[in-house]
Amino acid sequence: MRALLIVPCVLLAVSALAQGGTRQERKMRSLIAKGKAYPAIRIANDMLVAKEPHPEFYALRAEAYNSIADFGKAEADARQAMRLFPDSTNGLFQLAMAEQGLGQLDSATFHLLQVKQRKPSAETCYRLAIVEQMRGQLPDALLQVDEAIAMSKPNDPTTAPFHRVKGEVDAMMGDTVSARIQLDQAVALAPKDPVNYNSRGYYLHAWVGDYRGAIADYDKAIKLNPNYSYAFNNRGWSLYKMGETDKGIKDIQRARKKKPFNPYTYRNLGVIALETGDTTRACGYLRQSLERGFTALYGDEVEKLIAVSCRNEKAPTPAHPAPSLKGPADQKGQQEVPRTNAP
Numbered sequence: 001m002r003a004l005l006i007v008p009c010v011l012l013a014v015s016a017l018a019q020g021g022t023r024q025e026r027k028m029r030s031l032i033a034k035g036k037a038y039p040a041i042r043i044a045n046d047m048l049v050a051k052e053p054h055p056e057f058y059a060l061r062a063e064a065y066n067s068i069a070d071f072g073k074a075e076a077d078a079r080q081a082m083r084l085f086p087d088s089t090n091g092l093f094q095l096a097m098a099e100q101g102l103g104q105l106d107s108a109t110f111h112l113l114q115v116k117q118r119k120p121s122a123e124t125c126y127r128l129a130i131v132e133q134m135r136g137q138l139p140d141a142l143l144q145v146d147e148a149i150a151m152s153k154p155n156d157p158t159t160a161p162f163h164r165v166k167g168e169v170d171a172m173m174g175d176t177v178s179a180r181i182q183l184d185q186a187v188a189l190a191p192k193d194p195v196n197y198n199s200r201g202y203y204l205h206a207w208v209g210d211y212r213g214a215i216a217d218y219d220k221a222i223k224l225n226p227n228y229s230y231a232f233n234n235r236g237w238s239l240y241k242m243g244e245t246d247k248g249i250k251d252i253q254r255a256r257k258k259k260p261f262n263p264y265t266y267r268n269l270g271v272i273a274l275e276t277g278d279t280t281r282a283c284g285y286l287r288q289s290l291e292r293g294f295t296a297l298y299g300d301e302v303e304k305l306i307a308v309s310c311r312n313e314k315a316p317t318p319a320h321p322a323p324s325l326k327g328p329a330d331q332k333g334q335q336e337v338p339r340t341n342a343p
Contacts, residue, residue, distance in 0.1 A: 103296025
Protein backbone atom coordinates (compact mmCIF):
# COMPACT_ATOMS: atom_id res chain seq x y z
CA MET A 1 0.00 0.00 0.00
CA ARG A 2 2.84 2.37 0.86
CA ALA A 3 4.45 1.81 -2.57
CA LEU A 4 1.22 2.73 -4.31
CA LEU A 5 1.24 6.15 -2.61
CA ILE A 6 4.67 7.06 -3.99
CA VAL A 7 3.57 7.45 -7.61
CA PRO A 8 0.82 10.00 -6.91
CA CYS A 9 3.26 12.02 -4.78
CA VAL A 10 5.78 12.09 -7.62
CA LEU A 11 3.10 13.11 -10.08
CA LEU A 12 1.94 15.87 -7.75
CA ALA A 13 5.52 17.14 -7.42
CA VAL A 14 6.01 17.23 -11.22
CA SER A 15 2.65 18.91 -11.66
CA ALA A 16 3.56 21.55 -9.07
CA LEU A 17 6.84 22.28 -10.89
CA ALA A 18 5.03 22.64 -14.21
CA GLN A 19 2.37 24.90 -12.70
CA GLY A 20 5.09 26.98 -11.03
CA GLY A 21 6.84 27.40 -14.35
CA THR A 22 3.60 28.36 -16.10
CA ARG A 23 2.73 30.82 -13.37
CA GLN A 24 6.13 32.51 -13.61
CA GLU A 25 5.91 32.53 -17.39
CA ARG A 26 2.61 34.41 -17.23
CA LYS A 27 4.14 36.86 -14.77
CA MET A 28 7.16 37.39 -17.04
CA ARG A 29 5.02 38.04 -20.09
CA SER A 30 2.92 40.52 -18.13
CA LEU A 31 6.03 42.39 -16.97
CA ILE A 32 7.50 42.51 -20.49
CA ALA A 33 4.20 43.83 -21.85
CA LYS A 34 4.32 46.60 -19.25
CA GLY A 35 7.88 47.53 -20.20
CA LYS A 36 9.36 46.09 -17.00
CA ALA A 37 12.09 43.97 -18.54
CA TYR A 38 14.49 43.90 -15.60
CA PRO A 39 12.07 42.30 -13.11
CA ALA A 40 11.18 39.81 -15.88
CA ILE A 41 14.86 38.97 -16.37
CA ARG A 42 15.25 38.36 -12.62
CA ILE A 43 12.40 35.86 -12.73
CA ALA A 44 14.04 34.04 -15.66
CA ASN A 45 17.37 33.99 -13.84
CA ASP A 46 15.74 32.35 -10.83
CA MET A 47 13.92 29.79 -12.98
CA LEU A 48 17.10 28.84 -14.85
CA VAL A 49 19.19 28.20 -11.73
CA ALA A 50 16.45 26.64 -9.64
CA LYS A 51 16.87 23.19 -8.11
CA GLU A 52 14.63 21.97 -10.92
CA PRO A 53 15.54 24.44 -13.73
CA HIS A 54 13.10 25.42 -16.46
CA PRO A 55 15.17 25.77 -19.67
CA GLU A 56 12.14 27.10 -21.58
CA PHE A 57 12.89 30.40 -19.84
CA TYR A 58 15.87 31.00 -22.16
CA ALA A 59 13.46 32.11 -24.90
CA LEU A 60 11.51 34.27 -22.46
CA ARG A 61 14.68 35.90 -21.18
CA ALA A 62 15.74 36.52 -24.78
CA GLU A 63 12.40 38.30 -25.30
CA ALA A 64 13.07 40.50 -22.27
CA TYR A 65 16.58 41.32 -23.47
CA ASN A 66 15.27 42.18 -26.94
CA SER A 67 12.74 44.56 -25.37
CA ILE A 68 15.59 46.64 -23.87
CA ALA A 69 17.82 46.40 -26.97
CA ASP A 70 20.41 44.15 -25.29
CA PHE A 71 20.63 42.14 -28.49
CA GLY A 72 23.90 40.35 -27.77
CA LYS A 73 22.45 38.67 -24.69
CA ALA A 74 19.15 38.08 -26.47
CA GLU A 75 20.92 36.27 -29.30
CA ALA A 76 22.86 34.03 -26.88
CA ASP A 77 19.69 33.09 -24.98
CA ALA A 78 17.69 32.52 -28.17
CA ARG A 79 20.37 30.22 -29.58
CA GLN A 80 20.44 28.27 -26.32
CA ALA A 81 16.66 27.97 -26.48
CA MET A 82 16.92 26.64 -30.04
CA ARG A 83 19.57 24.10 -29.03
CA LEU A 84 17.38 22.78 -26.23
CA PHE A 85 14.07 23.09 -28.05
CA PRO A 86 14.62 23.04 -31.84
CA ASP A 87 10.88 23.36 -32.43
CA SER A 88 10.52 26.46 -30.25
CA THR A 89 8.82 29.07 -32.42
CA ASN A 90 9.34 31.78 -29.82
CA GLY A 91 13.04 30.93 -29.57
CA LEU A 92 13.36 31.26 -33.35
CA PHE A 93 11.39 34.52 -33.35
CA GLN A 94 13.54 36.02 -30.59
CA LEU A 95 16.67 34.96 -32.46
CA ALA A 96 15.43 36.85 -35.53
CA MET A 97 14.67 39.94 -33.43
CA ALA A 98 18.17 39.85 -31.92
CA GLU A 99 19.72 39.45 -35.37
CA GLN A 100 17.74 42.43 -36.61
CA GLY A 101 19.03 44.48 -33.71
CA LEU A 102 22.58 43.38 -34.45
CA GLY A 103 22.25 44.37 -38.09
CA GLN A 104 22.34 40.74 -39.29
CA LEU A 105 19.43 41.43 -41.60
CA ASP A 106 19.79 38.50 -44.00
CA SER A 107 19.77 36.04 -41.09
CA ALA A 108 16.80 37.83 -39.51
CA THR A 109 14.84 37.54 -42.75
CA PHE A 110 15.69 33.84 -43.10
CA HIS A 111 14.58 33.02 -39.55
CA LEU A 112 11.42 35.12 -39.71
CA LEU A 113 10.41 33.31 -42.89
CA GLN A 114 10.85 30.06 -40.96
CA VAL A 115 8.65 31.40 -38.17
CA LYS A 116 6.03 32.44 -40.72
CA GLN A 117 6.09 28.97 -42.29
CA ARG A 118 5.62 27.29 -38.91
CA LYS A 119 3.06 29.68 -37.45
CA PRO A 120 1.76 32.43 -39.77
CA SER A 121 0.68 35.58 -37.95
CA ALA A 122 0.18 39.28 -38.57
CA GLU A 123 2.96 40.07 -36.10
CA THR A 124 5.49 37.95 -37.99
CA CYS A 125 4.53 39.56 -41.31
CA TYR A 126 4.89 42.99 -39.71
CA ARG A 127 8.36 42.15 -38.37
CA LEU A 128 9.36 40.80 -41.77
CA ALA A 129 8.20 44.06 -43.33
CA ILE A 130 10.47 46.03 -41.01
CA VAL A 131 13.50 43.88 -41.80
CA GLU A 132 12.86 44.04 -45.54
CA GLN A 133 12.49 47.82 -45.22
CA MET A 134 15.84 47.97 -43.46
CA ARG A 135 17.37 45.83 -46.21
CA GLY A 136 16.01 48.20 -48.86
CA GLN A 137 13.73 45.51 -50.30
CA LEU A 138 10.75 47.83 -50.44
CA PRO A 139 8.36 45.78 -52.65
CA ASP A 140 8.86 42.79 -50.33
CA ALA A 141 8.32 45.00 -47.29
CA LEU A 142 5.08 46.30 -48.78
CA LEU A 143 3.92 42.76 -49.56
CA GLN A 144 4.52 41.64 -45.98
CA VAL A 145 2.87 44.62 -44.29
CA ASP A 146 -0.15 44.37 -46.60
CA GLU A 147 -0.47 40.74 -45.53
CA ALA A 148 -0.25 41.77 -41.87
CA ILE A 149 -3.06 44.29 -42.35
CA ALA A 150 -5.19 41.77 -44.27
CA MET A 151 -4.86 39.29 -41.39
CA SER A 152 -6.06 41.87 -38.84
CA LYS A 153 -9.41 43.34 -37.85
CA PRO A 154 -10.17 46.71 -39.48
CA ASN A 155 -9.64 49.76 -37.27
CA ASP A 156 -8.05 47.70 -34.52
CA PRO A 157 -5.79 50.05 -32.48
CA THR A 158 -3.17 47.29 -32.21
CA THR A 159 -2.66 47.53 -35.98
CA ALA A 160 -1.37 51.11 -35.80
CA PRO A 161 2.26 49.94 -36.22
CA PHE A 162 1.26 48.05 -39.39
CA HIS A 163 -0.21 51.20 -40.96
CA ARG A 164 2.80 53.19 -39.80
CA VAL A 165 5.26 50.87 -41.51
CA LYS A 166 3.11 50.74 -44.65
CA GLY A 167 3.12 54.55 -44.70
CA GLU A 168 6.88 54.64 -44.29
CA VAL A 169 7.44 52.20 -47.14
CA ASP A 170 4.95 54.06 -49.34
CA ALA A 171 6.88 57.28 -48.72
CA MET A 172 10.19 55.60 -49.53
CA MET A 173 8.68 54.33 -52.78
CA GLY A 174 7.40 57.79 -53.71
CA ASP A 175 3.68 57.19 -53.09
CA THR A 176 3.04 60.25 -50.93
CA VAL A 177 -0.76 60.00 -51.20
CA SER A 178 -0.88 56.51 -49.71
CA ALA A 179 1.85 57.43 -47.21
CA ARG A 180 -0.28 60.28 -45.86
CA ILE A 181 -3.36 58.05 -45.55
CA GLN A 182 -1.47 55.31 -43.74
CA LEU A 183 0.54 57.55 -41.40
CA ASP A 184 -2.55 59.58 -40.50
CA GLN A 185 -4.41 56.35 -39.82
CA ALA A 186 -1.62 55.15 -37.52
CA VAL A 187 -1.97 58.38 -35.52
CA ALA A 188 -5.77 58.09 -35.46
CA LEU A 189 -5.64 54.49 -34.21
CA ALA A 190 -3.03 55.16 -31.52
CA PRO A 191 -2.94 58.91 -30.78
CA LYS A 192 -0.91 58.43 -27.60
CA ASP A 193 1.91 56.52 -29.27
CA PRO A 194 4.81 58.95 -29.87
CA VAL A 195 6.37 56.67 -32.49
CA ASN A 196 3.46 57.41 -34.84
CA TYR A 197 4.11 61.18 -34.71
CA ASN A 198 7.84 60.69 -35.10
CA SER A 199 7.41 58.51 -38.18
CA ARG A 200 4.84 60.85 -39.70
CA GLY A 201 7.13 63.79 -39.06
CA TYR A 202 10.04 62.11 -40.76
CA TYR A 203 8.42 60.27 -43.68
CA LEU A 204 5.52 62.58 -44.50
CA HIS A 205 7.23 65.92 -43.90
CA ALA A 206 11.03 65.82 -43.53
CA TRP A 207 11.29 63.26 -46.33
CA VAL A 208 10.09 65.92 -48.81
CA GLY A 209 11.84 68.89 -47.16
CA ASP A 210 8.92 70.17 -45.06
CA TYR A 211 11.00 70.58 -41.91
CA ARG A 212 8.56 72.91 -40.19
CA GLY A 213 5.76 70.35 -40.57
CA ALA A 214 8.14 67.64 -39.35
CA ILE A 215 9.03 69.62 -36.22
CA ALA A 216 5.34 69.98 -35.35
CA ASP A 217 5.03 66.19 -35.24
CA TYR A 218 8.34 65.72 -33.40
CA ASP A 219 7.10 68.20 -30.78
CA LYS A 220 4.01 66.04 -30.25
CA ALA A 221 6.14 62.90 -29.95
CA ILE A 222 8.41 64.53 -27.37
CA LYS A 223 5.45 65.86 -25.39
CA LEU A 224 4.14 62.29 -25.13
CA ASN A 225 7.59 60.89 -24.29
CA PRO A 226 10.16 63.42 -23.05
CA ASN A 227 12.85 60.72 -23.23
CA TYR A 228 12.21 59.83 -26.88
CA SER A 229 15.75 59.95 -28.23
CA TYR A 230 14.87 59.41 -31.89
CA ALA A 231 12.40 62.31 -31.93
CA PHE A 232 15.03 64.62 -30.42
CA ASN A 233 17.53 63.45 -33.04
CA ASN A 234 15.09 64.01 -35.89
CA ARG A 235 13.95 67.38 -34.55
CA GLY A 236 17.56 68.47 -34.19
CA TRP A 237 18.29 67.57 -37.80
CA SER A 238 15.23 69.46 -39.02
CA LEU A 239 16.21 72.50 -36.97
CA TYR A 240 19.67 72.38 -38.53
CA LYS A 241 18.21 72.14 -42.04
CA MET A 242 16.11 75.23 -41.26
CA GLY A 243 19.27 77.15 -40.33
CA GLU A 244 18.94 76.89 -36.54
CA THR A 245 22.26 75.08 -36.12
CA ASP A 246 22.82 75.66 -32.38
CA LYS A 247 19.30 74.50 -31.45
CA GLY A 248 19.69 71.52 -33.76
CA ILE A 249 22.98 70.41 -32.23
CA LYS A 250 21.50 70.82 -28.74
CA ASP A 251 18.63 68.45 -29.62
CA ILE A 252 20.93 65.89 -31.25
CA GLN A 253 23.23 65.97 -28.22
CA ARG A 254 20.19 65.29 -26.02
CA ALA A 255 19.39 62.31 -28.22
CA ARG A 256 22.97 61.06 -27.98
CA LYS A 257 22.94 61.23 -24.19
CA LYS A 258 19.64 59.38 -23.98
CA LYS A 259 20.75 56.59 -26.35
CA PRO A 260 24.56 56.57 -26.61
CA PHE A 261 24.61 53.47 -28.84
CA ASN A 262 22.49 54.97 -31.64
CA PRO A 263 24.92 55.48 -34.57
CA TYR A 264 22.65 57.99 -36.31
CA THR A 265 23.15 60.72 -33.71
CA TYR A 266 26.90 60.56 -34.35
CA ARG A 267 26.30 60.57 -38.09
CA ASN A 268 24.20 63.73 -37.77
CA LEU A 269 26.72 65.47 -35.51
CA GLY A 270 29.50 64.45 -37.91
CA VAL A 271 27.72 65.78 -40.98
CA ILE A 272 26.89 69.07 -39.26
CA ALA A 273 30.51 69.49 -38.14
CA LEU A 274 31.70 68.66 -41.64
CA GLU A 275 29.34 71.14 -43.28
CA THR A 276 30.26 73.88 -40.79
CA GLY A 277 33.99 73.45 -41.36
CA ASP A 278 35.16 71.51 -38.29
CA THR A 279 36.69 68.51 -40.07
CA THR A 280 38.57 67.13 -37.06
CA ARG A 281 35.45 67.01 -34.89
CA ALA A 282 33.41 65.70 -37.82
CA CYS A 283 35.75 62.77 -38.40
CA GLY A 284 35.69 61.91 -34.70
CA TYR A 285 31.89 61.72 -34.71
CA LEU A 286 31.78 59.80 -37.98
CA ARG A 287 34.20 57.18 -36.66
CA GLN A 288 32.09 56.81 -33.54
CA SER A 289 29.08 56.24 -35.79
CA LEU A 290 30.92 53.39 -37.49
CA GLU A 291 31.93 51.92 -34.12
CA ARG A 292 28.27 51.70 -33.21
CA GLY A 293 27.33 49.75 -36.31
CA PHE A 294 26.07 52.38 -38.74
CA THR A 295 27.01 50.40 -41.85
CA ALA A 296 25.14 47.23 -40.84
CA LEU A 297 21.99 49.19 -40.03
CA TYR A 298 21.95 52.01 -42.56
CA GLY A 299 24.43 51.41 -45.37
CA ASP A 300 27.82 52.79 -46.36
CA GLU A 301 27.12 56.56 -46.28
CA VAL A 302 29.42 57.19 -43.29
CA GLU A 303 32.19 55.02 -44.73
CA LYS A 304 32.10 57.12 -47.91
CA LEU A 305 32.17 60.38 -45.96
CA ILE A 306 35.21 59.22 -44.00
CA ALA A 307 36.97 58.06 -47.17
CA VAL A 308 36.50 61.46 -48.81
CA SER A 309 36.86 63.83 -45.85
CA CYS A 310 39.01 62.12 -43.24
CA ARG A 311 41.99 60.75 -45.19
CA ASN A 312 44.32 63.34 -43.70
CA GLU A 313 42.75 63.33 -40.24
CA LYS A 314 44.28 61.22 -37.52
CA ALA A 315 41.76 59.41 -35.40
CA PRO A 316 41.53 61.72 -32.36
CA THR A 317 40.35 60.86 -28.90
CA PRO A 318 36.60 61.15 -29.43
CA ALA A 319 34.74 64.04 -27.83
CA HIS A 320 32.39 61.44 -26.34
CA PRO A 321 34.21 58.11 -25.89
CA ALA A 322 32.25 55.06 -26.94
CA PRO A 323 30.83 53.05 -24.04
CA SER A 324 31.89 49.44 -23.77
CA LEU A 325 29.65 47.56 -26.16
CA LYS A 326 28.14 44.46 -24.58
CA GLY A 327 25.81 44.07 -27.49
CA PRO A 328 25.10 45.87 -30.75
CA ALA A 329 24.31 49.33 -31.76
CA ASP A 330 21.10 50.49 -30.15
CA GLN A 331 17.80 49.79 -31.92
CA LYS A 332 13.82 50.93 -32.55
CA GLY A 333 12.55 50.20 -30.99
CA GLN A 334 9.28 49.39 -31.28
CA GLN A 335 11.45 48.35 -31.36
CA GLU A 336 11.76 50.57 -31.11
CA VAL A 337 13.50 49.53 -34.27
CA PRO A 338 15.20 52.39 -36.16
CA ARG A 339 15.28 51.95 -39.89
CA THR A 340 16.47 55.29 -41.17
CA ASN A 341 16.77 58.48 -39.20
CA ALA A 342 13.34 57.64 -37.79
CA PRO A 343 12.94 55.01 -35.08
